[in-house]
Amino acid sequence: MHRLLERQLIRARADSPDGETDLETLLGLIDAAYVEFDRQRRVLAHTHEIMRDEYLRINAGLSRLRDAITQMGAGFAIWGSDDRLVLCNALLREILPETGEVLRPGATFTECIVHMGPHVATFGGDEPPRDWITERLRRHRNPGDPFEIIVGGGRHIRIWEAKTSEGGIVGVYVDVTESKRAESELRHAKEAAESANRSKSLFLANMSHELRTPLNAIIGFSEVIQGEMMGPLGDHRYRDYSRDIHNAGKHLLDIINDILDMSKIESGKFKLDAEWTDLGELVEGVLHMVHARAREAGLTLHAAAGGLPSVFCERRVLRQVLLNLISNAIKFTPSGGRIDINGTTTAEGGIMVSVTDTGIGIAPQDIPLALMPFGHVELTLSRAHGGVGLGLPLSQRLAELHGGRLQVESTVGRGTTVSVTLPPERVGQSALRSA
């Protein structure tokens, strides 16, 4: 008798009050068992299906992983917890041909490394191969940051290894020889460019000096002639010509001075000679210098320079900055326009002087160009107005030398505001500070 039936008989007797086999109970138990068998059969059949589906799912996943490992652009290997190679891709054999026939599933990492040893140069240093093998095994067993080895033919292989959950090692191996070379070329190119730029600045500094010396003669003697210090010139055209020579010489000197300053800044040789300066007086002085030019251009100048504090700056430099900005405004503002000079205190306690014109303006995309040394020559609009385009970039650098900044806001056809801001530490408490 099957043990299940045996149990059912016992149960049918136990459940009856008189201890006799209760047929109804027995049939009920047997029927229930048949129903259970049907259900168990269904469960089993479904389990079989699930197992098949999951097998296919896992297999598809494995196949994707295999594809990824085969196709990836790096050498790849998995070492088991016994340190034997589980699998690697073909690219690894290409990257490390030094491993030769040894690199096969089942080979230990030590075997592969011992085989590679003689072909390996270093980790970048120059320890002999025996130490190299010891060190390589140590890094393999305690994987950390990526490192590089140099193999036959001076090729650089970057190695990244990490522990797997089963206690083995997964490794990615990339031949970085090409990018190493490109990186080195780029570095050399950068060094060459920087050196060339330094030479250029040095050349300009020297040249500007050489150019200035004869100009002093031209400006000085043309002034002497113009003033008829050694007797009348006779024909009035001589006086006109000598004035033209004098003005042209002054203009050339300004340009050369700008170039000289820019070169000094770029070669890092510009030293500020700062002192406490009354900003109001400085602005007044500049206004006085440009007043005639503005009037000739048919422009009105408005300045709110009263009550400005003293600032710690190089007076000549700040004057040049303001002169540059106002000169630009005059140059780019058509007749009948207006130029405003304002001084305000910033939220941080610095001081901002802004020059606002109603001129032709600069397009937003041209502002960076206008701030670039000699970038000015690329701007078609300003080409017509002449100049070498050093005024704005030079002013910006000079403001920055004071720890300040220069900002340009402009709308084409409406005008431009150029502001120079000096930081709070350069602003004095009262006029006494400048005394």
Add this chain to the structure above:
Amino acid sequence: MRIEQRVWRANTGWRVAASDGALTPALVLFFAAPGTLDDGKRFAELHTLYPGAAILGCTTGGEIADVDVLDDTIVATAIEFAHTRLAFAEATVEGDSNSEAAGRRLAASLPRAGLRGVFVLSDGTHVNGTDLVAGIQKVLGPDITITGGLAGDGARFVSTRVGLNANPAPGRLAAAGFYGDEICLGFGSFGGWDTVGPERVITRARGTVLYELDDQPALALYRNYLGPEADNLPASALLCPLRIHPPGKPEAARVRTVIGIDDAEGAMMYAGSVPEGYVAQLMLGHFENLIAGAGRAAARAAIPDARLAILVSCIGRKLLLGQQIADEVEAVRGVLGAACRLTGFYSYGEIAPLENSPFCDLHNQTMTITTIAEA
């Protein structure tokens, strides 16, 4: 140590199944089918049968009386100890969120001096078994053997009851503490389920509620695994336990069993925690492996001269094995021998120390055995 075992059936009333003769028991352990306790009469009868004994019991998903697995019965085992002293504790548990505190309260009311082991019964549907066991363990420390189980409600998962010296009620915890040098306790816990399919990561879960595996709704995955049995959720989810382990630590694996589903959220509710980030793998049962598993639990629990073995086995095993479930009890008998009386029940969760660890945890889908002997 002497034992008397009685079985109550609707047709026959209480009948003695085995007896070592007239005895004065300190403890009566009883396991009752849901519904049999509703009128309170059976408890009163036990109290009359064994006056002066502490009466500890719960509702079940099936009762074990020696090698028989019964339904719709009450199995009561009266135990008289020669030397061992006992103490009892009870507490209430109001829900998943304060299960650990409930466990701590329960353990704190047991005197510590001479305590050797604790057998715990807990409500099976409104508790986080993992937290409960952690709470008990925190108070008692690693030296005390903690075993027991979560009460059952057939395969309905609605209301489970536990009682100490009172008719069992929902939301209760109760424990018996064993004291003195003469008591010997053994334990063993084993499942025998087989993992199937790929490992998945628990991507969304909170406490005992699992929402997503690999970013997919957990319930949908269960439905797929259960196929035609999906209509019988949540009970049929017991056919597919979930094995979980912290990432990279398969040796710390636990098996979790479903005690409810949330169709609207596509979520599954478990008897123990299912932490986010853990690795999960579904399991399926194989008759021979489950039965062999019960035998392995018995082999671990075996101690010399064991007189009583309390079997706490998972309702999921019974659901799969049907009437053949008695095979697993016979496998236990085969290991422990005829001198060791068997009792126990089919539960919603089993409590026993982890293998190779002094720390106790909630298990699911296992046969968990506590063996008792007196020196």
